[in-house]
Amino acid sequence: MAPGLGGLIRLHDWEVDEKRRELADKLRAAELLEARLRALEAEAEAEARIAAASPETALFYGRYVVTVRRRRNELTQALTVAETEIATAREAVREAFLQFKKYQTAEEQRAKREALEQGRREQGVLDEVALNTYRQKKR
Numbered sequence: 001m002a003p004g005l006g007g008l009i010r011l012h013d014w015e016v017d018e019k020r021r022e023l024a025d026k027l028r029a030a031e032l033l034e035a036r037l038r039a040l041e042a043e044a045e046a047e048a049r050i051a052a053a054s055p056e057t058a059l060f061y062g063r064y065v066v067t068v069r070r071r072r073n074e075l076t077q078a079l080t081v082a083e084t085e086i087a088t089a090r091e092a093v094r095e096a097f098l099q100f101k102k103y104q105t106a107e108e109q110r111a112k113r114e115a116l117e118q119g120r121r122e123q124g125v126l127d128e129v130a131l132n133t134y135r136q137k138k139r
Contacts, residue, residue: 005107012100019096023089030082037075044068 044065051061 005103005110008103009100009107012096012103016093016096016100019089019093023086023093026082026086026089030079030086033075033079033082037072037079040068040071040075 047061047064047068051058051064
């Protein structure tokens with residue numbers, strides 16, 4: 001009936017795996033961005049304590065704050081882009097999985113129909129044998 005269904009199932013299973021790998025890569029990238037943002041915040045807090053304790057370093061602290069704000073904005077924007085990409089990747093995984101399940105379900109249904117048909121054929125043969133045996137006994 002559908003000899004190529006096994007190949008389609010393997011293809012879509014591979015596509016699901018690929019989409020999951022892409023999603024995992026995007027999630028790792030977002031985690032790295034979040035870690036960089038946390039490190040920046042910790043560094044800014046440490047620099048603020050140092051600037052508060054030393055009047056000499058306080059002179060340069062204003063430029064440092066400007067740089068930290070710029071880097072924070074860049075990281076925040078990158079995180080927003082990463083979250084959008086993650087949402088898109090999740091949707092791609094979902095769609096690929098639905099395609100995979102569609103073919104897998106079709107294959108299962110085909111196998112069930114084939115098994116039922118095979119059972120009917122076997123039962124027909126057994127019925128024929130029984131009928132012939134009955135006829136021979138009647139003679």
